[in-house]
Amino acid sequence: MGSLSSSLLIAVQALEADQGALNVTSNNIANQNTPGYSRELAIFNEAAPTVEGNVTYGNGVVLQQIQSVRDQVLQIQISDQNQQQGNAQAQYNALQQVQSLFSNPTQGIGADFTAFFNSISQLSTNPSSIPGRQAVLTAAQNLASDFNSTEQNLDSIRSGLNQSVTQDVTQINSLTQQIAQLNVKVGQMQKLGQDPGSLGDQETQLIQQLSQLTDVHQTQTENGLTLTTGNGTPLVVGGQSFALQATNGPAGMTDISSQGQDITSSLQGGQLGGHLQVRDTVIPGLLSQIDNLANQFATSVNAAQALGYDLNGNAGQPIFSVTAGPGAASTLKVAITDPNLIAASSDKSQGSNGNLANLIAVQTQILPSGANPVDTYASLVSQTGNLTAQSQAEATASTASLNQLNNQLGAEAGVNLNEETTNLMNYQRAFEAAARVVTTVDTLTQSVLSMGAGVAGAP
Amino acid sequence: MRVNPNFTPTILTDLWQQQAQEQTAIQQLATGRRVNVPSDDPSAAAADVQNQSQQSQIDQYLQNTNTLEGMLQTADSTLGSVVTALNQAISLGVQGSNGDLSSSNRQEIAQQMQSLQSQIVQLANASYQGNYLFGGTATQSAPFALDPAQPSGVRYNGNSSVNSVQIAQGRSIQTNLPGSQIFQGAGGDVLGALQQLVTALQSGTSTSISAATTQLGTALSYVSQQRVFYGSAVSQLNANQTDLQQEKVSLQTEDTNLVGADMATAATELSRAKTAQDATLAALAQIIPQSLLNYLK
Numbered sequence: 001m002g003s004l005s006s007s008l009l010i011a012v013q014a015l016e017a018d019q020g021a022l023n024v025t026s027n028n029i030a031n032q033n034t035p036g037y038s039r040e041l042a043i044f045n046e047a048a049p050t051v052e053g054n055v056t057y058g059n060g061v062v063l064q065q066i067q068s069v070r071d072q073v074l075q076i077q078i079s080d081q082n083q084q085q086g087n088a089q090a091q092y093n094a095l096q097q098v099q100s101l102f103s104n105p106t107q108g109i110g111a112d113f114t115a116f117f118n119s120i121s122q123l124s125t126n127p128s129s130i131p132g133r134q135a136v137l138t139a140a141q142n143l144a145s146d147f148n149s150t151e152q153n154l155d156s157i158r159s160g161l162n163q164s165v166t167q168d169v170t171q172i173n174s175l176t177q178q179i180a181q182l183n184v185k186v187g188q189m190q191k192l193g194q195d196p197g198s199l200g201d202q203e204t205q206l207i208q209q210l211s212q213l214t215d216v217h218q219t220q221t222e223n224g225l226t227l228t229t230g231n232g233t234p235l236v237v238g239g240q241s242f243a244l245q246a247t248n249g250p251a252g253m254t255d256i257s258s259q260g261q262d263i264t265s266s267l268q269g270g271q272l273g274g275h276l277q278v279r280d281t282v283i284p285g286l287l288s289q290i291d292n293l294a295n296q297f298a299t300s301v302n303a304a305q306a307l308g309y310d311l312n313g314n315a316g317q318p319i320f321s322v323t324a325g326p327g328a329a330s331t332l333k334v335a336i337t338d339p340n341l342i343a344a345s346s347d348k349s350q351g352s353n354g355n356l357a358n359l360i361a362v363q364t365q366i367l368p369s370g371a372n373p374v375d376t377y378a379s380l381v382s383q384t385g386n387l388t389a390q391s392q393a394e395a396t397a398s399t400a401s402l403n404q405l406n407n408q409l410g411a412e413a414g415v416n417l418n419e420e421t422t423n424l425m426n427y428q429r430a431f432e433a434a435a436r437v438v439t440t441v442d443t444l445t446q447s448v449l450s451m452g453a454g455v456a457g458a459p
Numbered sequence: 460m461r462v463n464p465n466f467t468p469t470i471l472t473d474l475w476q477q478q479a480q481e482q483t484a485i486q487q488l489a490t491g492r493r494v495n496v497p498s499d500d501p502s503a504a505a506a507d508v509q510n511q512s513q514q515s516q517i518d519q520y521l522q523n524t525n526t527l528e529g530m531l532q533t534a535d536s537t538l539g540s541v542v543t544a545l546n547q548a549i550s551l552g553v554q555g556s557n558g559d560l561s562s563s564n565r566q567e568i569a570q571q572m573q574s575l576q577s578q579i580v581q582l583a584n585a586s587y588q589g590n591y592l593f594g595g596t597a598t599q600s601a602p603f604a605l606d607p608a609q610p611s612g613v614r615y616n617g618n619s620s621v622n623s624v625q626i627a628q629g630r631s632i633q634t635n636l637p638g639s640q641i642f643q644g645a646g647g648d649v650l651g652a653l654q655q656l657v658t659a660l661q662s663g664t665s666t667s668i669s670a671a672t673t674q675l676g677t678a679l680s681y682v683s684q685q686r687v688f689y690g691s692a693v694s695q696l697n698a699n700q701t702d703l704q705q706e707k708v709s710l711q712t713e714d715t716n717l718v719g720a721d722m723a724t725a726a727t728e729l730s731r732a733k734t735a736q737d738a739t740l741a742a743l744a745q746i747i748p749q750s751l752l753n754y755l756k
Contacts, residue, residue, distance in 0.1 A: 103497060164676070350596075351595075354622075381505045388497065407469060411462050421750065
């Protein structure tokens, strides 16, 4: 049978539930600009009814749960897109520096080649001219120092990237450590069927930051999440994080290992993967082409020089001193300082320019690399341009799709002020109505109590 | 349908993009170039390197052409003077072959002839910018020296080599004839003929003088033939210069097409990006403060 006191209890329960819901709304509004915050829902439920005979009495409302709105699938897509974006952006940033070395068509190695051959061509109109010979040596010197500085600049971009790699590793380790700490708590709460709430938001947020840095795979286990790199190296298992180690590798470059195993080459995603890609593949590729170009060009010039005779009538000595293999471009030097030593002559007479034609022919000679010197350089220009344009396009595309995914997530999990205001009004009215019920029950109780005042036999 | 209440990141991305477009347009207008870094158009950037190299080569070819023109013209006019001197020598020879002349008259003519001879040797030792023109590739010492021991009275110290200079892609021009060929060639030995004429004037008969004069005439026409080499080389250089200038213009046009900015497009692009940005900002200003709260009083 229904009673006044049970009505009162129902009203008080409703007041509590509405208060809880107002809390949720207030928390949502407070966190509307907090990154990674997922809006929370107050889940009301009917209380278990009381059955008396044929009558089933409702027992009011309970605030059963406060639930964060999450979308695991979307989060995984965002994490994937984050690592692609981080990767492309890191490559783009590095490649912009690289391509700036090849940006000016009237300066640098390409223009120096032409200037060198032009100086020889100029000399051919007056082969015994000392200023003309000096001009050839100067042009050769410019060419050698541009080879030197291009290689040195690429090397210094590469060591800059190496530092970024070390920083990436430090950040990854700090993130995995924080994630592991949260992961234990979140796992325990989930085991108990509780909503991890803000802890879950924080963990998700940290995982997104981590995937910006490297390729993260996540698996849900009963002890929380397990995070691994793309090739399965564990990063976080339950409450334990596995730090990556940065160790000194060959040529002063940092290698990355996990539990004693070198995993550098398997790290391909994220910012770290992007830095490694440019550091270990793109720049070494360019360097080896520049080294080959320096070596093959200098060797061809020296060979042509050896065919002729200098102003003293001696066979031509090498103009360039050059090594083969790595570092050829950075060590390229002009070997002669005496302008008399340019072997212009083909017949030992001082006025002959016959051998200059052999030197000029190097300009159009197909080097072992497959093209003449200027064309080989031009291909370096287009390669760096293509790589940069490609990474730029990838960065733009992944940013756009990341925006799209974040919009999708924001639509689900973001705090909408209109919605919260509407909820606020609803809960306010409900609270007011429940309070009115309490007042009404109070009035009724007063009436019941005053009922006894008119009873016969009373004093 | 729910929408993302937090649209600022999307709008910011749009704004960044519009700003980037603005900057690109401004850079194009400022530099006049569509390709400012290789990634703007990798293949055009590479072609630009080749184009600039070709243009710079053409500049060099033009410079070579100018230098050579000066040298070849000097050689040509020197040979012109030689021809004039030889014509004088021939008229002196004709004068000397007159049977009415006394021996002392002939000696006088012989002396004039000798002075012409040394004048011609001097011309044969002409130089241009410190280089002897007619010594083959032995340009650093005078090719001809008077030497009574030689049958021609002159010794040749030069060589028989020639130089060639590239004046265009795949085109070279021979820049000299060795003095031995010009002045002592198989088709006519100017110096030998002169020496014979001097000898004939000094001690010969009018018949031998006449014969030597005829021989000098043959040598003269041979020198004139040799001179044609220089004249035609100069006109070849002139034609080459015109070709090079045309080639340079077409390379410049090609380069503008490759990497030059289309100013009209860039200007339009700039105002388009600016309008879009203004509109986005205006929309943002309208929308940001709006929510239901504005209407609850």
